[in-house]
Amino acid sequence: TLPIGNANIPVDISLLNDITGLAVGFEGYVLGNPALIIAGIVVGAAGTLLTQLMAKAMNRPLSNILFTPMVASGPGEAITGSMKEVGAIDAAAMMRYASKVIIVPGYGMAVAHAQHKVWEMTAILEEAGVEVKFAIHPVAGRMPGHMNVLLAEAGVPYDKIFDLEEINGEFGQADVALIIGANDVVNPSARTDKASPIYGMPILDADKAQNVIVIKRGKGTGYSGVENALFYTDNCRMLYGDAQPMAGEIIQHLKAMN
DSSP: OOOOOGGGHHHHHHHHHHHHHHHHHHHHHHHTOHHHHHHHHHHHHHHHHHHHHHHHHTTSOHHHHHHSOSOOSSSOOOOOSOOOBOOHHHHHHHHHTOSEEEEEEOHHHHHHTOHHHHHHHHHHHHHTTOEEEEEEOTTOSSSTTHHHHHHHHHTOOGGGEEEHHHHGGGGGGOSEEEEESOOGGGOTHHHHOTTSTTTTOOOOOGGGSSEEEEEESOSSOOTTOOOOGGGGSTTEEEEESOHHHHHHHHHHHHHHHO
């Protein structure tokens, strides 16, 4: 088997939905069942359209996503520096006294079921006068619209959620970019390293924020094995641990600061 990059998985799932719909439609044709034919055509067409849109969002052809292994085509750009750790109290202080915070949720938030804690943290920051927005990459998570569904479940208003094209220009004005369990979709190597397997994929420009805080379970690379250059930049700090307890600690410190 070949490792699949985090950003590839929603496209693969969408394609499987497409194939499932076509299979149902073909079964309906064989059985002479119009309901199955119609249902299969609708599901297959929707899956095809969504797959094409998501592949376009990654700036990669579908054949490349499916059949190109996630390995570098050369030595690539050398990553210098080191990961710098930060504590929950310092992360809380950086956001509490910021003017603008942009939150980038990823699969790590979904695994930890941290969306409710993240929204509670957001509400506390807004009460303190901090502007908070959510930045969603088209292929974040493990299925199409994964992050949007989780944030909606937590009660985050739609007017606080922005897609890549809408929010990317604002990272440069943000005091803090808080990344919760996202990896490939914020890797600046996609912009600069032609040897990287994710080169050319549009990313969220979180590295352009004044400060970056990454909530991550450990120091290892993601499943794709692609090292994230963002984690080694001077303006990035790592908060190690599962997203839900880390968000809970930040909430406690924020309450103490108010």
